[in-house]
Amino acid sequence: MTNAEIVDAAPAPAAIPVRDEDGRLTDSFLGAVEAALAAEDRDVLLALVGDLHEADVGAVIETLAEDERPAFVRLLGDAFDYTALTELDEAVRVKLLEELPTADIAAGLGELDSDDAVYILEDLDAEDQAAILGELSYSDRMQIERALDYPEESAGRRMQTDFIAVPPFWTVGQTIDHMREADDLPETFYELYVVDPGFRLIGAVALNKILRTPRGEKISAIMTETRHSVLATEDQEEVARRFERYNLVSSAVVDEADRLVGVLTVDDIVDVIQEEAEEDMRALAGVGDEEISDSVVTTARSRLTWLVVNLGTAILASLVIALFDDTIEAMVALAVLMPIVASLGGNAGMQTMTVAVRAIATQDLDARNMMRVLRREVLVGIVNGVALSILIGVVVYFWFDNPGLGMVIGSAIVVNLLFAGLCGLLIPITLDRLRVDPAIASSVFVTMVTDVVGFFAFLGIAAVWFSLPF
Amino acid sequence: MTNAEIVDAAPAPAAIPVRDEDGRLTDSFLGAVEAALAAEDRDVLLALVGDLHEADVGAVIETLAEDERPAFVRLLGDAFDYTALTELDEAVRVKLLEELPTADIAAGLGELDSDDAVYILEDLDAEDQAAILGELSYSDRMQIERALDYPEESAGRRMQTDFIAVPPFWTVGQTIDHMREADDLPETFYELYVVDPGFRLIGAVALNKILRTPRGEKISAIMTETRHSVLATEDQEEVARRFERYNLVSSAVVDEADRLVGVLTVDDIVDVIQEEAEEDMRALAGVGDEEISDSVVTTARSRLTWLVVNLGTAILASLVIALFDDTIEAMVALAVLMPIVASLGGNAGMQTMTVAVRAIATQDLDARNMMRVLRREVLVGIVNGVALSILIGVVVYFWFDNPGLGMVIGSAIVVNLLFAGLCGLLIPITLDRLRVDPAIASSVFVTMVTDVVGFFAFLGIAAVWFSLPF
Numbered sequence: 001m002t003n004a005e006i007v008d009a010a011p012a013p014a015a016i017p018v019r020d021e022d023g024r025l026t027d028s029f030l031g032a033v034e035a036a037l038a039a040e041d042r043d044v045l046l047a048l049v050g051d052l053h054e055a056d057v058g059a060v061i062e063t064l065a066e067d068e069r070p071a072f073v074r075l076l077g078d079a080f081d082y083t084a085l086t087e088l089d090e091a092v093r094v095k096l097l098e099e100l101p102t103a104d105i106a107a108g109l110g111e112l113d114s115d116d117a118v119y120i121l122e123d124l125d126a127e128d129q130a131a132i133l134g135e136l137s138y139s140d141r142m143q144i145e146r147a148l149d150y151p152e153e154s155a156g157r158r159m160q161t162d163f164i165a166v167p168p169f170w171t172v173g174q175t176i177d178h179m180r181e182a183d184d185l186p187e188t189f190y191e192l193y194v195v196d197p198g199f200r201l202i203g204a205v206a207l208n209k210i211l212r213t214p215r216g217e218k219i220s221a222i223m224t225e226t227r228h229s230v231l232a233t234e235d236q237e238e239v240a241r242r243f244e245r246y247n248l249v250s251s252a253v254v255d256e257a258d259r260l261v262g263v264l265t266v267d268d269i270v271d272v273i274q275e276e277a278e279e280d281m282r283a284l285a286g287v288g289d290e291e292i293s294d295s296v297v298t299t300a301r302s303r304l305t306w307l308v309v310n311l312g313t314a315i316l317a318s319l320v321i322a323l324f325d326d327t328i329e330a331m332v333a334l335a336v337l338m339p340i341v342a343s344l345g346g347n348a349g350m351q352t353m354t355v356a357v358r359a360i361a362t363q364d365l366d367a368r369n370m371m372r373v374l375r376r377e378v379l380v381g382i383v384n385g386v387a388l389s390i391l392i393g394v395v396v397y398f399w400f401d402n403p404g405l406g407m408v409i410g411s412a413i414v415v416n417l418l419f420a421g422l423c424g425l426l427i428p429i430t431l432d433r434l435r436v437d438p439a440i441a442s443s444v445f446v447t448m449v450t451d452v453v454g455f456f457a458f459l460g461i462a463a464v465w466f467s468l469p470f
Numbered sequence: 471m472t473n474a475e476i477v478d479a480a481p482a483p484a485a486i487p488v489r490d491e492d493g494r495l496t497d498s499f500l501g502a503v504e505a506a507l508a509a510e511d512r513d514v515l516l517a518l519v520g521d522l523h524e525a526d527v528g529a530v531i532e533t534l535a536e537d538e539r540p541a542f543v544r545l546l547g548d549a550f551d552y553t554a555l556t557e558l559d560e561a562v563r564v565k566l567l568e569e570l571p572t573a574d575i576a577a578g579l580g581e582l583d584s585d586d587a588v589y590i591l592e593d594l595d596a597e598d599q600a601a602i603l604g605e606l607s608y609s610d611r612m613q614i615e616r617a618l619d620y621p622e623e624s625a626g627r628r629m630q631t632d633f634i635a636v637p638p639f640w641t642v643g644q645t646i647d648h649m650r651e652a653d654d655l656p657e658t659f660y661e662l663y664v665v666d667p668g669f670r671l672i673g674a675v676a677l678n679k680i681l682r683t684p685r686g687e688k689i690s691a692i693m694t695e696t697r698h699s700v701l702a703t704e705d706q707e708e709v710a711r712r713f714e715r716y717n718l719v720s721s722a723v724v725d726e727a728d729r730l731v732g733v734l735t736v737d738d739i740v741d742v743i744q745e746e747a748e749e750d751m752r753a754l755a756g757v758g759d760e761e762i763s764d765s766v767v768t769t770a771r772s773r774l775t776w777l778v779v780n781l782g783t784a785i786l787a788s789l790v791i792a793l794f795d796d797t798i799e800a801m802v803a804l805a806v807l808m809p810i811v812a813s814l815g816g817n818a819g820m821q822t823m824t825v826a827v828r829a830i831a832t833q834d835l836d837a838r839n840m841m842r843v844l845r846r847e848v849l850v851g852i853v854n855g856v857a858l859s860i861l862i863g864v865v866v867y868f869w870f871d872n873p874g875l876g877m878v879i880g881s882a883i884v885v886n887l888l889f890a891g892l893c894g895l896l897i898p899i900t901l902d903r904l905r906v907d908p909a910i911a912s913s914v915f916v917t918m919v920t921d922v923v924g925f926f927a928f929l930g931i932a933a934v935w936f937s938l939p940f
Binding site for chain 2: 023024030053055059062063089176179180185188189190206207208210211212213214227238241242243244245246247248249265266267270271273274277278280281282284285286287290291292293294295296299300303304306307308310311313314315317318321322325328329332333335336337338339340342343344347348350351353354355356358359363364365366368369373376379380383384387388391392395447451455
């Protein structure tokens, strides 16, 4: 059911603003929705949300309390557009689907484009999936099951399987007439595809080209040969990178035999592009694909792994300090100052590494420009190291009234910032060569190096400089 | 000049693969390009790159040495598609443009869609801009100057000013005929717009709808009323969020008087969406919009600010340690172990904060679900704190043969992880309320708190437990 139909069936929506100027849902709007829900007043609820975009409906559902969500869907009944479920966090969606009758879900999914139905079904366990699929029409079921056979996060999972394919010898006129008659088309599309008798992909024609060409012209004369078609088994991140690189709005998806099996559009891919950039950030901080709606247990468990690894590297750094316990006993000021050296090194290392990890992800950093970048990082490390060591040297000189201590901490910082730059660059590059995702493991290694080098350089230089025991 | 024309004019490209299976440019291809450049053989170069997508041409230019880049553009001459410049890092683009003759640049820009021309010109200084604009045709110049009048990073800068607008009373047939005759259309478009006699935007029609509707039907019957049109002065991040939320592929851009002035398409916005997600990551690590091709001075300067702030917070943590110098002198093991407490707290804080910063950016975290999330963070902090404190407690017990020390570090870690969870959530939320970008300043504050609390809790508990002096 489209939004337009819903509007026709319902009274005009009340004039409550849905979002404020920052784009947040307004309290007055949400209050009205909750009141309608509490009163079980379907007409009012329909007037409020019937006309909303699915993204807004999704946002409304997420703000509702857990037990209000199924009530919301049930009260809207037929008028609820299941596309809104694609806008929910996974944890919220799975929980909500558990509360809804299988028959309702099947009826709702039957109305959707196949890619949206797959997106909603794929997180459910096999049993629930089978129950829902069992209630779908044969053709819908076949389409969805075929998509679910593709690996998770592959192009085959994300693609739309309704599309227009024409032979190259058709004219523009024939093609337009065919489109006017075809049904079961996706709600929007931007290209049509040209296939040979074996349904192998030959090319594509943008709709605006069809519209600008006289009816008599042959399709073969205006089509673009396919250059960047996507394999159905390909990982969605690879596909996203290609969409981004070539500014694609849609792309044909083919199987191993080069037969056209589906179409990907950029709106399915925008989320992947964003997730990919976010993934690096989360990986660096040691959080997985956690969502704000995840439970305590899920969250604690996924974060603990990282913290345990961190505990290991922290103990390693402590072992380095333990080498110098006599030095510290002889001069406690060293214990006071040593975290400064480690902290600055860790931060400088994170800076280099963040840039390196993103540059590797976007393929802006590889063997060819590595030496150039390495040279830059070494120089930046030295420049900033010297700047900071002058600053801290002066502070320490006045604080402890000890010029020697200022010199010691200054030189330790230069050494550590140099190492920070080197490791921040070389560790992600090495991990990438070893086919490990550089974002995941880099920050452990980098802070391990900057902690160990920082403590060792500072305490070691101090021991030598002041001829302290160690 | 389109790629198709180039292909007609040049010999068939040699069969060297351009990219390997990972999507990286191959060495053999780049070697061939460099050889052609060195030999100044235009035909070979054209055969190699004439048929490439602008994104690939851009990638080739970036891998070339600095002095080869202008030579590359000059050798290709008329056949060089300036769109490729939009694919370059800013530093590379500006440098390259400095080396090219103004007349060549003007001729190249004249061929481009207006948004691409603006994108290339906007980073140049006013003088160079004026020189190039002076060589453009009057209509091109007017278009570009009008776009440059909009603020940086606004929708007006990114929009395409060629588009199709029709009155609502036209029929589908009239519209199709108009499109067949119009020239100066953008290379691709996905919608056309419906305007009133004052050129005020009324609605939009997707091209696929035009194609599926009989010629006699009125445009007003099939158009969608505009719901999400973009203001030309709006910031591109706001616009990107709207594209993402509503899965838009293109959107009309209007001026203050609601008059249609341009069109934004998703391929212009995809980069913004990615940059926005990346920006948070860079902000957390204290690097600005640095690119891998930036110079040593630019890089060092932009990173130093953050390191100086970090130096300040590190000194604050040292002051806390200094409170306990007598305690440390009495038991040096405390100096050995104290970085573990601070490091675990810092990491746990970064985990919570990363999730919170992204959730705020995507508007998944606000006043309504804050209490729920806060409860979760407190519980996760306690659960993981207890798990880690048992682990480290046992390690310390065996290492120092001191059960009391194990208890002390264990309790300090529970305290610090609790604070880490609280601060990791509350600091970004507070900054957001104060209208400061939470990504920029959060990690300074969070690590400051976890360092200070970590050192204070550990050394303080130890002093009390072992009745040490402080």
